[in-house]
Amino acid sequence: MSAVIDNHAPAHGHDSHDHGDHHGAPHGLMRWVTTTNHKDIGTMYLWFSFIMFLVGGVMALTIRAELFEPGLQIVSPEFFNTMTTYHGLIMVFGAIMPAFVGFANWLIPLMIGAPDMAFPRMNNWSFWLLPPAGILLMSSFLLPGGAAGVGWTMYAPLTSQMGPGMDTTIFAVHLLGMSSIMGSINIITTILNMRAPGMTMMKMPMFVWTWLITAYLLIAVMPVLAGAVTMTLTDRHFGTSFFNAAGGGDPVLYQHIFWFFGHPEVYIIAIPAFGVVSQVIPAFSRKPLFGYASMVYATSSIAILSFIVWAHHMYTVGMPVAGQLYFMYATMLIAVPTGVKVFNWVATMWKGSLTFETPMLFALGFLFLFTLGGFTGLVLSLVPVDVQLQDTYYVVAHFHYVMVAGALFSAFAGVYFWFPKWTGKMYDEKLGKIHFWLTLVFFNMIFFVQHFLGLAGMPRRIPDYNPQFTEFNQISTIGAFGFGLSQLLFLYILLKAIKSGKPAEQKQWDGADTLEWTHLPTPMPYHTFENPPTVK
């Protein structure tokens, strides 16, 4: 590939089929600043996302601590609003999305037999936009008036009442969007152009397929979000009235634009998670993925449908009944391809030869709880029911089942699954399993009871509540602190494994069958597949 012009690239032309470990990684801080190596960049993405996960987690704990009992005890209402806002922004844009881009960086070149990403320098820049964006986002808290308490959805015209913290947030969103778009261009180009001979599209591992589809979604909708926040910015400072009724605009227009981004965003998060699970379940079932072709079609259908259902987030804005009916039917339709995926995963396990190491446990946790989140999504798709549940804790429970039990569990599965390959070290299996069970139990403690709060009518984004909601909020808060502490165990497991883990085998999981397991030694050399493998 002529696109790979790398400062560190070795002289070409040697004819051996070795894996290029004749020169290893550079040393020192500058290695990380200037690196164009997909493995280094993948590692940085993953660590960045983990740090943001902890930051967003502390915000979540602040929210839960305030909600432990009725009355205002810990924070003021306006600070509470900033916590819900930045918890959402940080978890979506800072934690979950970068985590899966990290997986993409690490795994796509390995899985398709490419030496690196198509645009290694752009890859470096995609990553290095993130830390400034994160700092800019957090700097909102230091500005006069504090950070913006508008919710992660940043609805107009509340945004026009905020201080300069709103502007730094908007610029941070711009940077994050640029990073995502560049990352996506890189991923699409790599997948379409750099596959090893014989690696046809329909032979690609499912994870690669899911990222190809996700990257297209990102390119389609990140500019839409950028447009929405830019209009907010000009409404705030340059006298425009896109969302200001007094100037001829419409606040609801903002919601349409935001959710045209926001609904595909849900799948930008979920689809790579599907990809990880589609690698893990077959590996531990020792059986090929059931219905590979239908998986590809189902994932593509979900992606396409995700563009035409956005207004189901807006059933209560007062749209015509015909609009509500259309969005209801379109939304219900998503259950079909999603169901196909769930059935395929279960069929993959059927008559397999199953073992339950940590990655498999997290994948099963994903399967079980993500499906539950899908079902509550179906409940919410029905307009008459949604009118009762919109903007209540039921919605909070629903999307955390999809985002946490879905995406986060899948990310944990992926980290445990590929950790031995990436580092050459094995994590402590027993601790991994403890981490899984703690995470599973505390997760349900936090969010299962929130369904009941929503059904009883407790609105979301409120810092204080009537005593009738006390019991479930207390269970939820206790669960949240347990969940948070369990993630410190995860950090300990990783650090312990890096420091003193046992050496891992080349094919640590005997059911794993993608190129990184079959063709590459453990630990992996710094550069891999300089000469492409041939896939039969």
Add this chain to the structure above:
Amino acid sequence: MIKKFGASIGSALLALHAGSAAAALQLNLTPGVTVGSHVAYDLHNLMMWIIVVIFVAVFAVMFWSVYAHRKSMGHKAANFHENTTVELLWTIVPIIILIFMAWPATKGLLMVRDTSNPDMTIKVTGYQWKWGYDYIKGEGEGISFLSQLSTPQDQIYGKEPKGEHYLLETDNHLVVPVGKKIRVLTTAADVIHSWFVPAFAVKQDAIPGFVRDTWFRAEKEGEYRGQCAELCGKDHGFMPIVVDVVSAEKYSAWVAEKKKEMAAAQDDPNKKWELAEMKARGEKVYAANCVACHQANGQGIKGSFPALDGSKMVTGPAEAHIDRVLNGKPGTAMAAFGKQLSDTDIAAAITYERNSWSNKTGNVVQPSDVKAARK
């Protein structure tokens, strides 16, 4: 703090253990007292049954696999990886189930969205952070009042025990007759709010600059409570809704009394007020409308809401001050109170601000000054 927190956790666990923490924890939607709430309740129950059946079926298969197809049980992996019949089946069957769900949902939706032929129409206006009610058609036409949280601050900050209706009580209740179709128009003055009463299954966004509608016909007399459901800034959690559904006779009596009250509250616009009485009245207006942001001590909240104590605006020329209160400051939470309050109330609040804390202007702003500024 931490000690208190720990103690609370302990008592919560104890309460849970005792199983008698509350009379009854609500686990399902309220059946409510309107057609809309019955539709939502029945539909939700139907959905739950369908979901439970599918969930049990799918995960029975998965857990059977987990149990029987384990490597540790010596199970050898089969090698099948597709089956067109099965795959078609599990695409088509869900579609049929979805149609089965969509049918009652569609029927219910068409019924609950029909706002035609109301007996009464009430306009609901969302303000930061209270509700305004205007009876614009039907019995009680012309009645108009504001309604806001009546829970004392001391309860919120834990200085006194919390009442049963903590955060769900208001100074003025919306009163409607039982069995009458009430059309509700929603709008807002500042940001988007949402008027949400679970027992009526009514949740309608109130959007500044636009009017939306919804309706309810309450089948049973009683007090029904709800809250704002759309994040609307600082006190989003503190703008409840209380609706009294009463018999036709009681309603007529309420209308008569309310009208008398409103007539009595009419101020003589030409009256010349003295400083002391204006200030006394202004203190009440301030406490109801200004205190949430500018605080009782006039110090505001640093960075978010400006201090009035010693402010240039408040101690400078009265005209600018009147203009700011009447028309608000676009792009901030400072509302245009000209739409909400009478000339006398605005004059009183301004007089209070100009003569309280360290502000000693000695000005008495008269209702006629405000009226002149309105033009």
